[in-house]
Amino acid sequence: MLLSAVSLGLVLAGDPVQLSPEEQRAWDRIGQSCVVLQSGGFPTGTAILLDRSGHFMAHRSVVLSDRVEATLRSGKKVSLRLIFTDEPTQLSLLAADKWDEPGMAPVTVTDGAGLVGRPMLAALPTGPVRGEFVSTDRVGVVQPSKRYVPLSEIRFETPGQRFGGAMVFGFDGRLAGVLSATLKETSGEADLSIGRPLTAGTIDDIARAQASRFGPSSMTVGYSLGPEILIRVVEGFRSPSQRPIHPSIGCFFKDILGVGIQIEVVMPNSPAAVGGMQVGDVIVKAGDQTINTSQDLAVFLFRQKPGTSITLLARRNGMGITLPIVVGRAD
Template sequence: MKLVKPLSYALVLFIFGFAQAQAPDFSRVVEEVKDSVVVISTEVESRGRTARGPSGSGFVIDKDGYILTNRHVIHGVEKIFVQLVNKKVYPAKLLGEDEGTDIALLQIDAKHLKAVKIGDVERLKVGSWVLAYGAPFGLEHTVTAGIVSAKGRSLGSEQYVPFIQTDAAVNRGNSGGPLFNHKGEVVGINSQIFSMTGGNMGLAFAIPMDLAMDVSEQLRKNGKVKRGFLGVGYEEVDYEKAKAFGVEEVKGALINAVAPESPAAAGGLKVGDIVVRVNDTEIISASELPFVIGRVRPGTDVEMGVLRDGKLIELEVTVGERSSNDIASTQPNSATGGIGLEVVELSEQMKAEANVNYGVLVRRVMSGPAQEAGIRQGDILQMLNQQTINSLDDYQSALAQLPDVGSVAILVARPGAGARFLVLKLGDTD
């Protein structure tokens, strides 16, 4: 037993030394890309006065002043400013923003800027080293390194983004900044973190660059994004469901709702079908279906491989266009009794996808009682303080009637996990 501790200690030192030896030197990459990364600041109107708004990061994708960032960094502000590495500050024009992917495209009146090089996301492997570049907490041009923890992550309401997950230290202010590979090529836009404290916990998520460039091109041309639409609800296929539906492999998207007069209904999709392929793209997980369909141009015919009654059939479906009215956002509530949430209306499509009849969708969770109660992005709020929530107006009304101090119940439906009551603790309840 006396040998366990020394041997364990030696093993730890060996592993640590090996890991350190394998970590890449990003100094060359930083030197090459620093001129392409920018700091974004904003101004908002507050009670008739100009106040400092949200801040974040961004990067140059075209030498003529085109810059990508996150929508949540600039949404709803009065003015946007971009600071280059040489400290020059330019007012920025918002060319377009897309809530479905949380991407915004800006332009500044500057020429001959150094644009980033775009990497191949398909060649990015889990375990690869990456570099996050940004301005966390206002600390300009901060770099942190980590590895790709996973690819194709689905995060609640961001259903059109197959996120890259990384353990690089990312915090508030990194939003909109680039995620580089070891070659100095951008592979993603740092967008979200999962945190119980509001700070880094080694769970950061980036928007893949192939998707970001597709969105930015549409924003540059049209100022908005046209997105494919089927009109179905879906869920994962597990072992028991595969057995019940008479299929051998545990994969695909199980259709649990088809909206009347939708493209899916017109194409012959039925409840109980399992979609396993769209054109040449195999659907392994149900969360991949909106990724794939969302990137199809409306009006395009797609070939769908569907398992029905245990047999593979082929369907041709003409993809529709998702209405911009399907997602309507509110600003984070700041009235007395605010619980730290940004919520959006549920469209009929969202209700079908989540298999619920009413509620509002949690778009973003901030520091406050809701976060402490365990509410997550993607949850659906159906009742607050014994008041049913059918709309944003209902939500705002319930918020206005919350006590300053005390405990209130909130009914939360979590896709795939059912509904349950959580307790919000308001004010000093000790």
């Protein structure tokens, strides 16, 4: 209880990080839709308010059980229950048991325009972490599903604590990403909290270290879910079904040097199989778009809507064939 109070105080009352006035204004805007998740009395991460009904979104890695506690900016605590986790993105939908907080505003999601080169803030339980967007159109492949995911590349000042699953915001307060992966940990001191029990003193140490380490010498390269897929997931969570819809035709492909984009696997009874796709087909065109790399095909398929018809032009045994396929959805 004491621990919760201390961490809450760090986050909501006295921010230990020296923020510029612009950063402080951005952090205040973020605070209107952001809550701190706790499990067993320990802060685990942050979640954002999706609607006025009390639905929240958080990364699965910070939701340690089916029922977690959230601390609001006002200091009030609410209980959240896990409803659903979107597998491709690992984003979880949570719902408050009772929700009546007019002072909090549902988050809005940026469309990604103009983000590159702009500063950002990542929301951690102990405060914000600064960084900037390097790119918003990176191609990500998530293992083991091998699914394509659009990513944003972010460089941010290395915090002295775990930050996986942190919500990433632009300075306008809009959600711009959810930190999913890191390329490399450049700071040797970043394990300050790892292996140490969280106490009031520990949290204070983390906050001080975090404040003193801000600077260009300790930067971490991270990848967050890009705005394109973020919008899709948020809209899906806000829909009556509360499920994001990801298109799929049920095949796996790869670039083969000197050959092209070759189909490796066709899932049985999938839209690709129904459309006549076979292993070994070389895809050369999708719709009106020429396919030069597997990334091209992945992006093309990602942007389709389930139920729409597409035509793939393929090469099979030296002959050109067309494959009419109705896009399905990944479950």
